[in-house]
Amino acid sequence: MxxxxxxxxxxxxxxxxxxxxxxxxxxxxxxxxxxxxxxxxxxxxxxxxxxxxxxxxxxxxxxxxxxxxxxxxxxxxxxxxxxxxxxxxxxxxxxxxxxxxxxxxxxxxxxxxxxxxxxxxxxxxxxxxxxxxxxxxxxxxxxxxxxxxxxxxxxxxxxxxxxxxxxxxxxxxxxxxxxxxxxxxxxxxxxxSSDPEALPTLPKQKQTDHSRNPRRFLWLFSAVWSVLKLLFNTIVDVLHFVATCIFLKDTKTPLKGSSGVEHNPKRIVYRTVSLDDIKLVKAAMGMTVNDVILGVTQAGLSRYLNRKYGEVDRGKGAKQKSNQLPRNIRLRATVLVNIRQSAGIQALADMMNKKSKAKWGNKIGFILIPITIALQNDHPLDYLRGAKATADRKKLSLEAIFTYLASKYTTKLFGSKLSGVLAYRITFNTTMSISNLAGPVEEISFFGHPIAFIAPTVYGQPQALTLHFQSYINKMSIVAAVDPNVIPDPHLLCDDLEESLKIFKHAVLTNNSAC
CATH class of the missing domain: 3.30.559.10 (Chloramphenicol acetyltransferase-like domain)
Known part of the structure; x- marks a missing residue:
């Protein structure tokens, strides 16, 4: 320091x-x-x-x-x-x-x-x-x-x-x-940059139209089954959330902050990787960009922690092994979810120029994402398969809406102090925060200044690690905000995340060549 x-x-x-x-x-x-x-x-x-x-x-x-x-x-x-x-x-x-x-x-x-x-x-x-x-x-x-x-x-x-x-x-x-x-x-x-009068273009999410599906009966059966899974997953997630608030803590690892971590200075570093590589893996595995990002996070953190535990064992004179990870590590990420539809860039521009009635503010809920910590050197694509399974399950849950409503009415009925205490316990009992934001698909300019990269993050929450992923044109910025007292080598952590993406790319290309 x-x-x-x-x-x-x-x-x-x-x-x-x-x-x-x-x-x-x-x-x-x-x-x-x-x-x-x-x-x-x-x-x-x-x-x-x-x-x-x-x-x-x-x-x-x-x-x-x-x-x-x-x-x-x-x-x-x-x-x-x-x-x-x-x-x-x-x-x-x-x-x-x-x-x-x-x-x-x-x-x-x-x-x-x-x-x-x-x-x-x-x-x-x-x-x-x-x-x-x-x-x-x-x-x-x-x-x-x-x-x-x-x-x-x-x-x-x-x-x-x-x-x-x-x-x-x-x-x-x-x-x-x-x-x-x-x-x-x-x-x-x-x-x-190519048209000084035009607003940036953000990537659009594809939506499935079930109304023209010739097998509507099968779709209806699937919808009913999805509703049942939605109810079950929501109940499980709510109980898990309450347990985390009361007593359930993550394993103490070289990534977990201690009491008072929210007041410590943060070191913020970023690494630029290829968005095209992420899309290549996404297409080969039949998943979303978010799934690939979660897989990269799991693989990168596993590599980092394996090295850290290996350093501890070497210091104790223990025999060197390839897998230094303890068993049954509980490591979770809190994710803030925007539960209202985004106003859109045009509406926000109108808000500033035409006094539009576009909605603004914070309307967000929490979800808890389990991060699998394990070495999959022989089968690296298992990180991605596990990430997709986790993400798919979270999509069939109302956890974010429940936590938003719980925070909202706790604040209204008992004040923001109690709501703050509960939110503090949730974030402190987990290890990290993670977020992914989609950026413009072409170069943009900030009041006449062409932008090369965008690297956002957040600090002030009681965690020693925050990871943000921000796409822009054909690049992805991986932004790590860390407490240097806990994570003194954030650039090494970024190396592990970048290397994990390279391993995924090599694995899918090898599999495609074999086919």
Whole structure:
């Protein structure tokens, strides 16, 4: 940690935001509009949703942080002009949190972008810009957001890395919205590089039309059987969820955080892999991208833990074995599920430009995903088969809706403190969080700056490991947010995840060749 702080101090010249004058008439109109809205609603506040209240409790006080690499140097003037024309008009990004007599409300306020956009002067000749950015982001996880202004900020670092010419770092409090809403809002601020007037295009999920199925009777029988399995799985998952909240804990492993882990600084690293490779495995195995990601996670964590337990055994002088994993490791991931239909990029763009009535906020539930930890060196595709079986079963469960309703009504009836305690116990008794978000299928630009990569994650929950997967064009960013006191080598963990995907690709290509 001392070495990281030293690296940050060497590269950083000034953390003060640079004052930028923007002379655009359109920007000035946006400023006036923001002031008018603030004046009109000065005494009128919007209440926080139960989920937003939950994300402000001490044990679950979470922030979303996203690194966005750009293919050219960031122009602060253009960025601020774009923010005035778009993001500042969004009600949550122009409201501050006000606490009065214990009640929390969103109150509209005038947005001064000089207090939200930070452009530090940096030494462009430093030895490792990537290390500096990693240290910079880690330092941000130790600094609370300023409650005197809307709970978001953007840092512009004009430092060249292996993948980008500059990096923008968003930090947004999770109480503003769920991850899917916020990343979609970011995309709504962007335009296609090939068409500056067009919004980004996201991949569409295929839906099956059963109405034209000639064997409708068989489909009806299958539907009834699916309903029965849905009820059974939901009951089992609810009981499992309650047990986890009360007493059921994950095995203590080199990935499991201890009490107070939510307050520790986090180190955030990312690795870019080929989305085409993931799709190749997906097509060969007849599964979804989510299934492949879960399989990669299981294989990568198994490789990492096997190495860690091997290091412990070597230290004890034990005989070296290929499989160092203890038996019956219980390792689970909490997954936040958006249980409402996404408003869509167009609706979010309208929300900022035309005051549309698109729904916004946090409407999310928890599900618990068991992660199989085992070595499958001879049959690596078994990781994928197991992942698909787990995912298919979770699709036939109302666990997310139950946990959403439980959190909602616990907050309404007993207050957010009790809801926060229950959510804390769930996340603390599990090992990690995992998420996957689909990004644009073509290159997009952020106010005239073509984007090279997108790497979002979250910190503040009582876990030492969070994995996020973010697709963009033909790439997938694997983002690991870790407590370095528990996981001191996150780059090695990313190596294991990347290597697992390579093994899957080789295995499916070999199988296809054999056929």
């Amino acid at each position: 001392l070495q990281s702080q030293s690296s940050l101090a060497k590269g950083l010249i000034s953390m003060d935001a640079i004052e930028i004058t923007v002379n655009s008439e359109e920007v000035e109109e946006a400023k006036i509009g923001a002031v008018d809205k603030a004046s009109a609603r000065k005494d009128e506040g919007a209440p926080l949703s139960p989920a937003s209240l939950l994300f402000l409790e001490p044990g679950t006080n979470c922030c979303i942080i996203a690194m966005v690499g750009c293919k050219k140097k960031l122009d602060p003037g253009l960025v601020k002009e774009g923010l005035y024309r778009n993001l500042v008009k969004h009600p949550r990004f122009s409201s501050k949190l006000v606490i009065n007599g214990g009640k929390k409300k969103w109150i509209q306020t005038q947005v001064n972008l000089d207090k939200h956009v930070t452009v530090p002067e940096v030494d462009t000749e430093m030895e490792s810009t990537s290390q500096f950015i990693e240290d910079y982001v880690s330092n941000l996880t130790t600094i609370p957001l300023d409650l005197s202004k809307p709970l978001w900020e953007l840092h512009l670092l004009n430092l060249k890395t292996r993948e980008a010419e500059a990096v923008g770092i968003w930090r947004i409090h999770h109480s503003i919205g769920d991850g899917m809403s916020l990343i979609s809002l970011l995309f709504a601020c962007c335009r296609k």
